[in-house]
Amino acid sequence: AKDRARAALDKAQASLDNASNASNMTSTSAQGILRDARLKMEDATLKFGDGDYANATIEANVVASLVDQANSDEAGYRIMLARNKIAAVGDAKSPDAKALLANASSIYNQSEEDLIASDYADAIAHADSAGKLAEDAAAADQKWQAENPLNAAPGFEALAALLALAAIFIIRDRKD
Helix, strand or coil: CHHHHHHHHHHHHHHHHHHHHHCCCCCHHHHHHHHHHHHHHHHHHHHHHCCCHHHHHHHHHHHHHHHHHHHHHHHHHHHHHHHHHHHHHCCCCCHHHHHHHHHHHHHHHHHHHHHHCCCHHHHHHHHHHHHHHHHHHHHHHHHHHHHCHHHHCCCHHHHHHHHHHHHHHHHHHHHC
């Protein structure tokens, strides 16, 4: 029982350390769950020290479950942030922004697949990458719109074409 309890405590501590250090939890829900897990870890350690190995094992297993839940919540939160950033770009006009947005969407889809597979570290990494690409797409589109104002606003393509035709007719008239 002592060896089982020690193994459960070691596993719980390792998962707690990995969650705290690797993913830098930003979700308040995940942070709260990790706080609870740390408190449970203290309880498990005290129970182990008191020789209550069965309950120490149970508490350590609860810690591991809580850390898993925190990782899941964090991944879900990061995916939601990426989805919002992609949606905020809207209908990109520039070719570069469209390409970046397509990549962001593809990587976002991968993050959802990672979450379904309980691969929380990859889900977080892919969601963060998708969010960064969406931000880059927004910046690229904004820059392109500033450089191409007639092509950027909806309906102005027709106006630009009419102005070009008018210019052609004015130049023709002046030549005649």
